[in-house]
Amino acid sequence: MISRLSLTARLTALFSLVSAGVLVGLALLIGYSVDRHFAEEDYAALADKAALVRRIAGDAPGDAEMTARLAEALQNHAGLVVRLATAGGDTVYATPGFDAGAARELRTLPVAHGDHGAAQGAGRDGLTALAWHDGGMRYRAVRTRVDTARGEALQAIVGMDTEVHDHFTRGFRRTLATYVLLAALSCGVFGWWAARRGLAPLRSLASRAEIVTAQRLDERMPVDAAPVEIRELARKLNAMLERLQHDFQRLSEFSSDLAHELRTPITNLMTQTQVVLSLPREAAKYQDVLASNAEELQRLGRMVSDMLYLARVEEGVTLVRAEPLVLQDEVRALFDFYEALAEERGVVLRLSGQAGAVGDRLMLRRALGNLLSNALRYTPAGGSVEVRLVQRPGWVSIAVENQGQDIAAELLPSLFERFFRGDKSRVRSDLDGVGLGLSITRAIARAHGGAIAVRSSGGRTCFTLELPDVP
Amino acid sequence: MKLLIVEDESKTGEYLRQGLTEAGFVVDLAASGLDGCQLALEESYDLIVLDVMLPDMDGWRILQNLRARKVPAPVLFLTARDSVADRVKGLELGADDYLVKPFAFAELLARVRTLLRRSAVQVADDRVQVGDLVLDTTRRRASRGGRRIVLTGKEFALLELLTRRQGEVLPRSLIASQVWDINFDSDTNVIDVAIRRLRAKIDDGFEAKLIRTVRGMGYVLEAPEEQEDSARSGPSGPSEPAA
Numbered sequence: 001m002i003s004r005l006s007l008t009a010r011l012t013a014l015f016s017l018v019s020a021g022v023l024v025g026l027a028l029l030i031g032y033s034v035d036r037h038f039a040e041e042d043y044a045a046l047a048d049k050a051a052l053v054r055r056i057a058g059d060a061p062g063d064a065e066m067t068a069r070l071a072e073a074l075q076n077h078a079g080l081v082v083r084l085a086t087a088g089g090d091t092v093y094a095t096p097g098f099d100a101g102a103a104r105e106l107r108t109l110p111v112a113h114g115d116h117g118a119a120q121g122a123g124r125d126g127l128t129a130l131a132w133h134d135g136g137m138r139y140r141a142v143r144t145r146v147d148t149a150r151g152e153a154l155q156a157i158v159g160m161d162t163e164v165h166d167h168f169t170r171g172f173r174r175t176l177a178t179y180v181l182l183a184a185l186s187c188g189v190f191g192w193w194a195a196r197r198g199l200a201p202l203r204s205l206a207s208r209a210e211i212v213t214a215q216r217l218d219e220r221m222p223v224d225a226a227p228v229e230i231r232e233l234a235r236k237l238n239a240m241l242e243r244l245q246h247d248f249q250r251l252s253e254f255s256s257d258l259a260h261e262l263r264t265p266i267t268n269l270m271t272q273t274q275v276v277l278s279l280p281r282e283a284a285k286y287q288d289v290l291a292s293n294a295e296e297l298q299r300l301g302r303m304v305s306d307m308l309y310l311a312r313v314e315e316g317v318t319l320v321r322a323e324p325l326v327l328q329d330e331v332r333a334l335f336d337f338y339e340a341l342a343e344e345r346g347v348v349l350r351l352s353g354q355a356g357a358v359g360d361r362l363m364l365r366r367a368l369g370n371l372l373s374n375a376l377r378y379t380p381a382g383g384s385v386e387v388r389l390v391q392r393p394g395w396v397s398i399a400v401e402n403q404g405q406d407i408a409a410e411l412l413p414s415l416f417e418r419f420f421r422g423d424k425s426r427v428r429s430d431l432d433g434v435g436l437g438l439s440i441t442r443a444i445a446r447a448h449g450g451a452i453a454v455r456s457s458g459g460r461t462c463f464t465l466e467l468p469d470v471p
Numbered sequence: 472m473k474l475l476i477v478e479d480e481s482k483t484g485e486y487l488r489q490g491l492t493e494a495g496f497v498v499d500l501a502a503s504g505l506d507g508c509q510l511a512l513e514e515s516y517d518l519i520v521l522d523v524m525l526p527d528m529d530g531w532r533i534l535q536n537l538r539a540r541k542v543p544a545p546v547l548f549l550t551a552r553d554s555v556a557d558r559v560k561g562l563e564l565g566a567d568d569y570l571v572k573p574f575a576f577a578e579l580l581a582r583v584r585t586l587l588r589r590s591a592v593q594v595a596d597d598r599v600q601v602g603d604l605v606l607d608t609t610r611r612r613a614s615r616g617g618r619r620i621v622l623t624g625k626e627f628a629l630l631e632l633l634t635r636r637q638g639e640v641l642p643r644s645l646i647a648s649q650v651w652d653i654n655f656d657s658d659t660n661v662i663d664v665a666i667r668r669l670r671a672k673i674d675d676g677f678e679a680k681l682i683r684t685v686r687g688m689g690y691v692l693e694a695p696e697e698q699e700d701s702a703r704s705g706p707s708g709p710s711e712p713a714a
Contacts, residue, residue: 294687301573
């Protein structure tokens with residue numbers, strides 16, 4: 001439920017709740033303190049009055065004098081109620097306001113917390129704190145023993161209504177409540193504003209993200225303008241866009257490359273077939289054209305298969321089976337295969353070193369095979385192709401080096417690109433590959449967690465395949 | 472030998488039927504998965520060529536059906552989708568082989584023959600003869616017209632493959648895989664060179680040439696009298712070579 005609320009709403013609610021909680025707590029504390037303060041004041045006053053009553057009662061020679069003196073002494077103390085009673089409960093003296101309350105059973109209220117603490121101070125003088133309601137009024141009182149001049153022990157209750165203080169307290173509470181309410185509300189409003197303002201960078205990210213499309217993948221999130229917390233997110237999003245843009249670009253290049261590469265052979269096939277069909281010809285001619293078509297189509301088929309293979313290896317769909325391989329055996333098997341070709345071209349194949357690796361036999365054979373056939377293609381007669389295996393801790397390196405014309409330095413990085421052919425103007429022969437071999441080799445190296453590098457100088461070109469011990 | 476092709480693409484289906492018929496097989500063609508499944512259950516075929524992607528009932532389900540009812544015929548899958556998962560699924564369900572489109576017809580034919588041979592009783596013959604060419608496969612010796620021919624190990628393996636499958640057009644990829652265990656398409660003409668060198672040893676100096684290039688398809692080795700036959704019946708050659 002909460003998780004469905006917007007972040008702003010959540011922050012606003014949290015802000016209001018917290019501020020309301022804090023304010024209410026504060027208000028309660030203030031209310032309590034005020035109450036306690038008043039109670040202390042009241043009980044202190046009552047203790048004074050109780051002492052006064054004790055003195056008058058102790059001094060007066062008779063009940064009549066005592067009553068008169070008490071009435072006289074108390075007449076200026078509005079709101080003060082006093083009752084003197086015998087131990088048996090008979091009223092000796094009572095102020096006029098007290099009758100109604102006295103007639104009833106004296107209902108002592110549980111002394112409020114604040115009162116209790118305050119009354120303890122009074123209690124030291126042999127006073128007991130009391131409180132009660134009577135006719136909508138609240139009374140605080142103390143009870144004490146009074147010894148008359150005649151030696152009679154009376155019980156005195158000296159009380160006062162707390163109306164003055166209560167009136168103040170009620171007003172104070174109202175004000176406080178209003179303040180708390182308004183403050184909580186304004187905190188909520190402020191919180192909402194702050195949350196909105198704080199989340200503004202997110203909205204700007206969102207609006208920026210809105211304009212990113214396949215055609216406009218170069219848009220980036222504003223990083224420097226964003227606050228620290230969002231900067232990291234923006235940076236991560238930018239990195240994601242970077243990767244997507246790169247992949248997307250590769251993908252579109254891939255399809256356009258493919259279309260270009262397919263266009264020429266398809267045109268050839270179409271033209272040749274239509275030209276042959278336009279006139280009646282001898283059977284041998286048809287056979288010739290069909291055979292040539294078949295060869296061209298085979299090339300096309302292989303190109304498509306290679307493209308798919310490359311795509312799969314690059315995507316990591318083709319799983320790398322990990323089996324321990326003795327690399328010199330694999331190289332020898334490949335040498336067996338290429339031997340006839342090498343001999344015919346007058347090229348010597350040489351192998352040095354030994355190494356073991358863990359990898360997919362089929363894939364690594366293909367990768368090495370591509371390097372070998374590439375090397376053979378560019379080695380002049382009388383030259384040599386050398387494979388060097390080097391085992392290092394954690395790594396295996398396989399170098400395939402051939403003699404031949406140097407590859408221009410500026411072309412080296414693009415050697416591994418799809419459909420790259422060193423010399424664009426060179427007449428394409430049937431022996432040429434489709435220009436995917438080195439891309440496939442690189443993809444296989446990467447699928448094994450390795451890498452491939454090339455250098456070319458001084459009439460030698462060397463491809464170095466580096467593989468980790470365990471992919 | 473009776474084959475069933477289940478292929479919904481009518482052009483592909485027709486060409487496959489024509490090609491396989493001309494190669495000497497009796498071929499039924501089903502254009503839908505349901506028809507194919509029915510036919511496969513009713514009739515007895517030596518081999519079934521099954522397209523994976525069919526509109527009504529895909530190749531995998533047909534295969535499951537057939538295997539559930541103990542139809543023993545080997546199944547060769549054809550598919551346009553080549554993923555390891557697909558391959559594994561097909562083989563797990565009991566497919567015998569798997570060919571990815573686009574494939575060379577010669578490749579299909581070679582695989583079909585391999586599968587048929589696998590299901591037939593295998594007789595390991597230690598002496599193979601084509602015309603006046605004789606191979607002693609245990610001692611790994613070859614002679615032609617009584618004259619000993621010295622071959623390297625791989626040359627002998629290549630010649631043995633060609634003679635054991637005489638009359639069949641073998642595509643280069645199959646040769647690379649069977650002789651050198653190279654299972655990827657090398658973009659070089661290694662096979663052509665190897666064949667040329669083999670020819671120099673067994674055909675040069677003889678009137679009748681045994682190894683023949685079939686353009687656009689591959690290589691075939693056959694006795695001269697059969698070459699005349701196959702010249703008449705088309706490049707794919709007769710299906711049942713005289714043993």
